Amino acid sequence: MLKDITLGQYFPGNSVIHRLDPRTKLLLVVVYIVALFTAKWFVSYALVLLCLIVIIGISGVKPRTILKSLKPLLFIILFTGILNLFYTEGKTLVSFWISTITYEGLTRAFFMILRISLLVTGTFMLTYTTSPVSLTDGMESLLRPLRHLHIPVHELSMMMCIALRFIPTLTQETDKIISAQKARGADFESGNLVARAKALVPILVPLFISSFRRADELATAMECRCYHGGEGRTKLKQLQYRARDAVAFFLGAIVLASVILLRIFGL
Amino acid sequence: METKAISVEQLNFAYAGGEDTPTVQVFENLDFSVEEGSFVAVLGRNGCGKSTLAKHFNAILLPSGGKVSVFSMDTSDEDALLDIRKCVGMVFQNPDNQIISNVVEEDVAFAPENLGIPRDEIRRRVDEALEIVGMTKYKNHAPHLLSGGQKQRIAIAGVIAMRPKCIVLDEPTAMLDPRGRREVMETIRRLNEESKITVVLITHHMAEAALADRVVVMEHGNILADGTPKEVFSQVQRLKDARLTVPETTQLLYELNQNGYDFSLDSLSVEECAQAIYKTFA
Amino acid sequence: MTPILQVVDLCHTYGEGTPFCHDALQNISFSIEEGEFVGIIGHTGSGKSTLIQHLNCLAKPSSGQILFRGEDVWKDKAFTRDVRFRVGLVFQYPEYQLFEETVYDDIAFGPKNMGLSKEEIDRRVRRAAGFVGIPEENLQKSPFDLSGGQKRRAAIAGVIAMEPQVLILDEPTAGLDPAGGEKILQNIRAYQKALNATVIMVSHSMEEVAACADRLIVLNEGAVAMMGTPHEVFSHAQELEKIGLDVPQVTRVFLRLRQLGMDVDPAVYNIKDAVSALMKYRGVNADA
Numbered sequence: 001m002l003k004d005i006t007l008g009q010y011f012p013g014n015s016v017i018h019r020l021d022p023r024t025k026l027l028l029v030v031v032y033i034v035a036l037f038t039a040k041w042f043v044s045y046a047l048v049l050l051c052l053i054v055i056i057g058i059s060g061v062k063p064r065t066i067l068k069s070l071k072p073l074l075f076i077i078l079f080t081g082i083l084n085l086f087y088t089e090g091k092t093l094v095s096f097w098i099s100t101i102t103y104e105g106l107t108r109a110f111f112m113i114l115r116i117s118l119l120v121t122g123t124f125m126l127t128y129t130t131s132p133v134s135l136t137d138g139m140e141s142l143l144r145p146l147r148h149l150h151i152p153v154h155e156l157s158m159m160m161c162i163a164l165r166f167i168p169t170l171t172q173e174t175d176k177i178i179s180a181q182k183a184r185g186a187d188f189e190s191g192n193l194v195a196r197a198k199a200l201v202p203i204l205v206p207l208f209i210s211s212f213r214r215a216d217e218l219a220t221a222m223e224c225r226c227y228h229g230g231e232g233r234t235k236l237k238q239l240q241y242r243a244r245d246a247v248a249f250f251l252g253a254i255v256l257a258s259v260i261l262l263r264i265f266g267l
Numbered sequence: 268m269e270t271k272a273i274s275v276e277q278l279n280f281a282y283a284g285g286e287d288t289p290t291v292q293v294f295e296n297l298d299f300s301v302e303e304g305s306f307v308a309v310l311g312r313n314g315c316g317k318s319t320l321a322k323h324f325n326a327i328l329l330p331s332g333g334k335v336s337v338f339s340m341d342t343s344d345e346d347a348l349l350d351i352r353k354c355v356g357m358v359f360q361n362p363d364n365q366i367i368s369n370v371v372e373e374d375v376a377f378a379p380e381n382l383g384i385p386r387d388e389i390r391r392r393v394d395e396a397l398e399i400v401g402m403t404k405y406k407n408h409a410p411h412l413l414s415g416g417q418k419q420r421i422a423i424a425g426v427i428a429m430r431p432k433c434i435v436l437d438e439p440t441a442m443l444d445p446r447g448r449r450e451v452m453e454t455i456r457r458l459n460e461e462s463k464i465t466v467v468l469i470t471h472h473m474a475e476a477a478l479a480d481r482v483v484v485m486e487h488g489n490i491l492a493d494g495t496p497k498e499v500f501s502q503v504q505r506l507k508d509a510r511l512t513v514p515e516t517t518q519l520l521y522e523l524n525q526n527g528y529d530f531s532l533d534s535l536s537v538e539e540c541a542q543a544i545y546k547t548f549a
Numbered sequence: 550m551t552p553i554l555q556v557v558d559l560c561h562t563y564g565e566g567t568p569f570c571h572d573a574l575q576n577i578s579f580s581i582e583e584g585e586f587v588g589i590i591g592h593t594g595s596g597k598s599t600l601i602q603h604l605n606c607l608a609k610p611s612s613g614q615i616l617f618r619g620e621d622v623w624k625d626k627a628f629t630r631d632v633r634f635r636v637g638l639v640f641q642y643p644e645y646q647l648f649e650e651t652v653y654d655d656i657a658f659g660p661k662n663m664g665l666s667k668e669e670i671d672r673r674v675r676r677a678a679g680f681v682g683i684p685e686e687n688l689q690k691s692p693f694d695l696s697g698g699q700k701r702r703a704a705i706a707g708v709i710a711m712e713p714q715v716l717i718l719d720e721p722t723a724g725l726d727p728a729g730g731e732k733i734l735q736n737i738r739a740y741q742k743a744l745n746a747t748v749i750m751v752s753h754s755m756e757e758v759a760a761c762a763d764r765l766i767v768l769n770e771g772a773v774a775m776m777g778t779p780h781e782v783f784s785h786a787q788e789l790e791k792i793g794l795d796v797p798q799v800t801r802v803f804l805r806l807r808q809l810g811m812d813v814d815p816a817v818y819n820i821k822d823a824v825s826a827l828m829k830y831r832g833v834n835a836d837a
Contacts (some may be wrong), residue, residue: 012370012407076455133373160317165369179607180646183638185630185706202658205648207413209693214364220327222366224357225378226349232383236376240806312726313697391633414593441724444753445795471726474798510728515756515798515820522824537798541805546728548831549811 010131016244017059017129022138024245025126031252035060035259037113043267044259045114051255052122062129070117079254085109123207130208132164134237154230164216170211178204270279270339272433273324273355274464275299279332280319293319294488303338303432306459306466308496312510316488317469321435324467325355325491335461338432353382356426358436362410362418371413371421372397372406379428389428397422399462400454416447420454427458433465435460440472450476473500474513484511501532516540551619552580553715553747554604554636559613561599571600574771578611578809581715586738588762588779589751590791596771597751598641604749605636608675634663639712642722643704644697652678652690652695652703659711677710678703681736681742698729702736708741710715716740717749734761756797759783759818784816799823806832 012018017025032051039045056066070077092106127135140157147153178188181202188199278297288294293316301307322328323335326342328469335342337355344351347414359365372393379389397403400420409417419439426434439449452475459466468479478483482499484492486509492499500506500513503521508528512518516537520530523544534543561574573594575810581587591597591666602608603615606622606629613623622632640646657676660670678688679703688694692703705721722730738761741748752758758765759779767775767782769792775782782789786796786804789834803817803826813830817823 129368133368163365165367166330168369168409169363172411176640178644179602179638180643182607182632183605183640184659185634186658186710187662202648204645206646210645217359217361217364218367221359221422222367222377223327223355224325224352226352226381226429227377228349228381233380234383234386236373236386236389238386251457255362263620310644354664397676438724446592446793512727517822519799519802519823522820524826526824526828537805539801540738540798543808544802544827545806545811548827549809 009127011061011128012131013129015059015129017055018124020227020246020248021239021241022130022134023142023239024137024241025130026135026142028248028252029123029126031256033119035121035256036118038256038259038263039115040263043110044262045118045126047255047258048118048263049114052118052125055125056121059125059129065128066121066124070120073116073120077113080116081109081113086111133161134239135162136164137235137237137239138257146218154233158230166214168228169214170207173210174203174207177203211214270303271333271336271465272303272305273299273337275320275323275333275335278320278323278330278335280323280328280330281467282319293423294486297488297490299483299490301433301465301467303465304459304463305481306456306479307468307481307483308476309467309469309483309485310471310472310473311474311485311491311512312471315485317485318437320485321437321469323358323468324433324435325352325357328359334396337491349382353429354432356431358419358422358426358428358439360436360438360441361413362422362442365422366410366418366427369409369411370409371408374410374421375424375428378425382429385394392428392430397427399458399478400424400429404467415443416450419447419451421445421508423451423454423458427462427464431464433467435467435469437469438471439468440475442468448472448475453473471511473512477514497533502537503532550584553583553618555580555614555619556600556603557562557614559603559612559615561596561603561608562611572771574603577771577773579766579773579776581749583714584741584745584747585750586741586750586763588765589768590753590755590757590758590794591768591774592753593771595768597768597772598719600768601638601719601749601751604717605638606633606696607638611704619730634659634711635692635713636717637708637711637715639705639708639718639721641723642701643708643721644692644700646707647700647704647746650691651684651689652692655703656688656706657709659707663711673710673712674706677706678717678795680709680740681706682732696795698725698732701725702733705733705736712744712747713746713748714744715749717751719751720753721750722752722754730757736771737761753794755789755795759797767794777819778822780816783818786815 014162036048039048056063085101085105086099088105088108090102092100093103094101095105136157143153165248186199186202188196275388276298278294281290281292309317319328323330323342324337326348326524337351338345342349342351366374367377375393375396376389379392397406400423402417402420402424405413407415412420440451443451453466455466456478458464468475470476470494477496477500478494482494482496483490484499484506491509492505500517503513503517506513513544514535516535517532520532520534520540522542524530528547530543534540556577557573559577560572563571563573577600589597589600599608607833609623617632617635620628622629647655651656653674656674657670660673683699683703683706692700696754707718721733721737725733726752737748740746750762751756762779765779765782766773767789774792775785783800783831786800789796795819799820800818803813803815804824806813807815811830814826817826
């Protein structure tokens with residue numbers, strides 16, 4: 001069922017990772033990604049993997065949840081791996097029929113799979129440990145300088161906050177509509193691609209209509225609660241950097257520096 | 268002169284038509300007012316104009332003729348818009364579509380944040396509002412995991428955090444089960460009695476309306492009956508003609524009267540009704 | 550005669566193997582006879598929605614069986630699909646499932662999925678529209694131009710058009726005003742009468758269910774708490790209140806009258822019975 005998707009979900013908790021300032025976490029994700037793409041050989045990958053394992057350990061998110069979240073992406077990960085496996089030129093390892101597997105291909109495929117998995121898991125850790133509201137707050141705060149370029153930063157982050165709020169509501173609703181149409185004999189499983197695409201109409205039309213209705217009611221409710229854009233707004237939870245954020249930045253910098261250093265030495 | 272919480276004078280309003288939809292005239296010279304501190308229930312069938320009327324109370328809709336004022340502020344005065352909305356809070360039928368955040372306390376903080384209230388004060392108001400609706404325990408929960416009645420109480424807390432003088436509730440219990448309905452009605456009653464907030468409750472549940480100080484029955488944009496619950500519900504025939512029901516207690520006494528008895532129709536509560544029957548029969 | 554539907558020791562567990570796992574239904578057994586009107590009562594979370602989804606094969610039992618005319622509904626794929634048409638399920642707020650361009654096409658969606666001929670579909674659409682009181686001229690309108698109550702009735706017609714032998718409705722009157730709700734109940738009774746169909750109605754309004762059902766099933770926390778005729782069930786008024794269900798006001802008045810010492814039937818649940826009970830009481834005591 002749709003309920004099983006954990007993408008972008010938030011698991012409330014009280015670990016140090018949960019309590020870090022969202023801006024710190026956002027910036028560290030960037031550092032993490034840079035480190036990941038700088039990594040070249042086993043040693044540096046191992047270092048990044050170790051960091052991730054430590055973070056997961058501290059956060060208290062269950063490893064099973066993380067494996068489950070990778071499941072929907074399994075196809076893409078394997079597909080990229082296989083492409084790299086067969087289409088990298090180099091020293092031939094095995095060759096059969098028209099395809100050859102090279103030594104370079106094998107290592108490249110391995111690193112590719114590792115890189116995507118680490119990338120996805122690392123960014124998921126951000127949403128797992130940060131409530132959507134503080135995430136949007138953090139983003140708004142980091143992007144604030146862009147206001148001078150006339151980019152509506154507040155509006156964008158408000159939109160994101162509402163979108164995240166309505167994901168569970170809309171998945172529940174989709175489940176309900178699917179059941180209701182099934183009860184009327186709708187068949188979503190058989191037939192060719194065109195037939196299946198057509199079978200989605202009875203779900204999509206009601207879903208769109210109800211989303212518009214919701215949006216309309218929500219807009220009125222927001223107006224009733226004095227919403228008038230970002231001007232003059234205050235916040236219940238002000239973002240504040242603390243000592244732990246400094247520590248986190250420091251550790252992040254060390255990891256990045258190590259990975260760069262390892263790259264220079266080709267490890 | 269005592270100020271009225273809400274005063275509607277000679278209200279005219281029509282939903283503008285489009286190319287193939289005709290213009291719908293909802294109100295023609297409607298007069299209506301609500302005393303400060305009172306608890307008024309507005310009854311009527313779907314489409315009788317009760318929701319449209321409610322939307323005039325905090326300037327979501329503006330009159331096309333006549334005047335609506337709340338606590339002496341004209342709703343068409345744009346400069347007073349935020350003050351009007353702060354004064355008259357609104358709660359709607361579907362709690363899912365009025366909750367903005369996925370953490371309960373952050374949702375309750377939404378209105379005070381919009382009003383630019385300092386942080387410490389927001390904290391105080393959020394805690395107070397959650398206390399009033401009895402949801403303090405859930406302040407860090409995700410709203411979509413709560414029951415309907417709890418969600419609706421969060422929506423009410425989100426409005427009380429503005430410290431309004433009046434709350435207008437548009438069928439707040441229509442989507443709830445009996446348990447949720449009781450929770451919400453109990454909260455509304457306490458807001459009125461303890462926090463002295465003026466309440467306008469739009470409903471088609473007769474038993475809920477019977478809890479108010481005053482009941483107003485609307486039909487086709489007009490006021491059909493207006494008075495205390497006892498006065499209004501004793502006009503059984505008139506309400507029936509408007510295709511509305513009356514509470515079962517009144518209905519029972521009315522039917523007994525059709526069988527030759529002479530009960531007065533103002534025994535609304537179960538206790539009063541049982542006593543009246545007991546006196547006559549035993 | 551075999552009952553049309555039998556529920557045998559039904560259990561359903563949500564999210565087995567996850568930390569969110571909980572029993573939604575526990576050891577539920579009952580049977581429903583052809584032509585009966587059964588009311589299922591319970592508050593949100595009592596398992597009533599899960600139960601009815603089992604009755605038309607949208608949910609699969611964790612253990613136990615659902616029998617349709619004595620045969621397991623999960624016997625084979627073709628039979629399961631067939632049962633889905635014979636046991637029609639109208640969801641809560643069914644108007645949110647409308648999607649076609651015209652009311653006619655929307656009502657025809659179910660019959661089309663059944664693979665019926667064009668003439669038969671046309672006959673059924675018109676008949677279903679008749680049952681719910683949608684006038685001929687509205688059939689070519691967009692369903693989204695109808696009023697709230699009419700939309701609801703059009704959606705119900707969409708299920709009725711499949712002419713199910715068992716019609717299940719999940720809170721068909723929720724959110725409507727009393728007159729609109731009454732109209733829908735009349736439509737349902739008309740359908741039941743014309744086809745000698747079985748009706749199962751889920752509700753949390755005691756008054757409403759008591760007024761039309763032959764038999765009531767009260768659910769609480771995933772188990773059957775009470776079962777019987779309305780008269781039997783309402784004679785346990787105090788227990789019903791304990792479960793958190795609303796007991797009709799008249800029933801409460803009669804309970805109070807008994808406390809005051811009047812020997813009246815405490816299981817009265819509608820105005821008509823209440824009046825005749827009181828008239829009878831008067832008659833008996835006048836004779837004495």
